[in-house]
Every structure is written in C-alpha cells, then in structure tokens.
Amino acid sequence: MTTIAVLGAGKIGEALLSGLLSGGRRPDELLFTERAPERSAELTKRYGISAVTVAQAAERADVLVVAVKPQDIGPVLDDLAPLLHEGKLIVSLCAGLPTSLYESRLPEGTPVVRVMPNTPMVVGEAMSAISPGRNATSAHLALVEELLACVGTVVKVPESQQDAVTALSGSGPAYFFYLVEAMIDAGILLGLPRNVSEKLIVQSAVGAAKMLAETGEHPVTLREAVTSPAGTTINAIRELENHGVRAALLAAIEAARDRSVELGRAHEDRPS
Ligand SMILES: NC(=O)C1=CN([C@@H]2O[C@H](COP(=O)(O)OP(=O)(O)OC[C@H]3O[C@@H](n4cnc5c(N)ncnc54)[C@H](O)[C@@H]3O)[C@@H](O)[C@H]2O)C=CC1
Numbered sequence: 312m313t314t315i316a317v318l319g320a321g322k323i324g325e326a327l328l329s330g331l332l333s334g335g336r337r338p339d340e341l342l343f344t345e346r347a348p349e350r351s352a353e354l355t356k357r358y359g360i361s362a363v364t365v366a367q368a369a370e371r372a373d374v375l376v377v378a379v380k381p382q383d384i385g386p387v388l389d390d391l392a393p394l395l396h397e398g399k400l401i402v403s404l405c406a407g408l409p410t411s412l413y414e415s416r417l418p419e420g421t422p423v424v425r426v427m428p429n430t431p432m433v434v435g436e437a438m439s440a441i442s443p444g445r446n447a448t449s450a451h452l453a454l455v456e457e458l459l460a461c462v463g464t465v466v467k468v469p470e471s472q473q474d475a476v477t478a479l480s481g482s483g484p485a486y487f488f489y490l491v492e493a494m495i496d497a498g499i500l501l502g503l504p505r506n507v508s509e510k511l512i513v514q515s516a517v518g519a520a521k522m523l524a525e526t527g528e529h530p531v532t533l534r535e536a537v538t539s540p541a542g543t544t545i546n547a548i549r550e551l552e553n554h555g556v557r558a559a560l561l562a563a564i565e566a567a568r569d570r571s572v573e574l575g576r577a578h579e580d581r582p583s
C-alpha cells in the first residue's frame with residue numbers, strides 16, 4: 312500500500328484527495344496537513360481522511376504532495392528537511408517552483424517530480440503534465456503517472472516546458488470560464504433570461520469540447536463548419552478579429568508564463 316500525504320489541502324489539494332478517493336484509494340491510504348484548522352476539520356468530516364502534522368506525514372507517507380501556494384513553500388521545506396527519510400518521494404504541484412529548489416533544500420538524493428495539474432481534476436478530467444527531477448527514477452515517474460491517471464489525463468514533458476504548461480493548461484480552465492462568463496453576459500445584453508443564457512452557453516461549451524476531444528478534427532475545421540457564407544457567425548468572427556482577441560490570448564498566456572518563471576526565481580537567492 313502506498314500512503315499519500317497532501318501538504319496544503321486547499322483547492323487543488325482537495326481536488327486531488329477527492330479524485331484519488333473516487334479512483335479507488337481508501338481514506339486510510341491518504342493523509343493531509345493543513346494550516347487552517349477549520350479547513351482541516353471540514354475535510355476530515357467530508358472525506359474521512361486524517362489531518363496530520365508535517366512530522367507525521369513525513370513518517371507515515373511514501374509520497375508527499377506539496378500543494379501550498381508557491382509563496383508559502385519556504386516554511387514547508389524548512390519543516391520537511393530535518394524529517395525526511397530516504398525513499399520518500401516529493402511531488403510538487405506548485406506553479407513555477409523548479410525541482411532544483413526542493414533538491415537543494417531537502418536531504419541529498421531526495422527524488423522530486425514536478426506536476427502541473429488543473430482544477431477539472433474535481434470531475435476526473437484533469438490535464439496534468441509531469442517532469443522528473445534529477446533524482447527521480449522511471450519508477451517514481453510511473454507511480455506519479457498512475458496516481459494522476461485516477462483524476463484525468465497525464466503527459467510527460469521536459470521540466471523546461473513546465474512554465475509554458477502552467478500558463479496554458481494549469482491556468483487554462485480560468486480562460487474558458489472567463490469566456491463563458493462573458494458569453495452569458497452577451498445573452499443578457501440580447502435580452503435572454505440569465506438562466507436560459509447560462510444553459511445555452513454551458514451546453515455549447517460542453518458540446519464544443521466533446522467535438523474537439525472526440526472527432527479528432529482541427530479547431531479550424533470545426534469552426535469553419537459553423538461559419539456559413541454571409542451568415543451570422545462570420546459577423547461575430549470579424550468583431551473578434553477587430554478587437555484583437557487572438558493577439559490578446561497570445562499576450563495573456565505569455566504573461567502567465569512570465570509569472571510562473573518569476574515565482575520560481577523568487578526562491579533562487581536563498582542559500583541551501
Ligand atoms: N488552483 C489551481 O487551479 C491550481 C493550483 N496549482 C498549484 O497548487 C498550489 C495550491 O494552489 P490552490 O490549491 O489554488 O491554493 P489554496 O490557497 O486554495 O491552497 C493552499 C492551502 O495550503 C495551506 N497551507 C499553506 N501553508 C501551509 C503549511 N505550511 N502547511 C499546511 N498547509 C498550508 C493553506 O491553508 C491552503 O488551504 C499552488 O502552488 C498552485 O500554484 C496548480 C495547478 C492548478
């Protein structure tokens with residue numbers, strides 16, 4: 312039995328715990344640490360998983376999944392460093408933080424795998440990208456892949472691509488939610504009741520996502536099939552082009568990538 316401890320049970324930590332439970336893990340195979348006591352109590356009540364101290368997590372778990380904000384990593388590493396025994400695997404879900412940060416602050420030889428998941432994990436539809444650090448073996452990577460496969464799709468990428476992945480699929484769900492929110496507003500502008508507008512757009516998003524995933528067709532082909540000559544869609548597309556929506560998306564995702572790099576660099580100066 313592999314025991315997994317999630318360090319920091321916020322949004323993504325909870326999504327992972329609930330996904331692992333749905334994927335067949337038992338509550339006694341899972342542990343978590345959480346700084347906020349009310350949050351701890353709430354999660355134990357909801358899932359029957361034990362809240363533990365960092366020392367207990369380091370002692371009892373085989374895999375320690377770090378899911379605190381990148382800005383909160385310092386105290387987690389300080390706490391873990393003197394407690395970590397050989398053979399424990401560290402999995403980092405933190406945006407921007409390189410495996411080298413963990414390797415320099417934790418005992419020599421500690422294996423680390425960097426992961427960028429996303430919140431559709433809560434419905435078993437995560438997109439997770441995984442990269443091994445220098446001490447992680449193919450067996451470690453296979454274990455992480457197996458764990459994340461319970462909550463969605465997994466790809467392996469070189470760590471040098473993780474900042475781009477973070478900007479694209481880590482943050483990606485937020486861009487879709489933002490677009491859906493704006494389109495619901497458009498329905499309101501055109502006089503539709505809010506509940507009708509929501510239903511129309513959410514189902515259109517689900518249908519479009521399924522077509523992308525299931526037909527194997529390129530998005531351009533799918534869009535062209537909707538865009539009739541002298542029809543309605545082309546008028547909307549012209550406005551999107553006029554307002555630079557494509558360029559805005561390129562710039563937005565580039566800015567997210569830059570922030571991921573910056574979050575990693577914020578920890579570079581501290582001596583190991
Ligand atoms: N929310 C998202 O869509 C995604 C988040 N991530 C990464 O996951 C990490 C967590 O993000 P969220 O879940 O959104 O944040 P969050 O703020 O919801 O969760 C972080 C949790 O860690 C707890 N915490 C902080 N310091 C702690 C400590 N020393 N010991 C125990 N618990 C501690 C906080 O109380 C909080 O509950 C971040 O590093 C983020 O980059 C990665 C992919 C997607």
Ligand SMILES: O=C(O)[C@@H]1CCC=N1
Nearest residue numbers: 406477478481482483
């Ligand atoms: O916004 C963030 O920093 C995190 C990382 C990827 C998604 N959410």
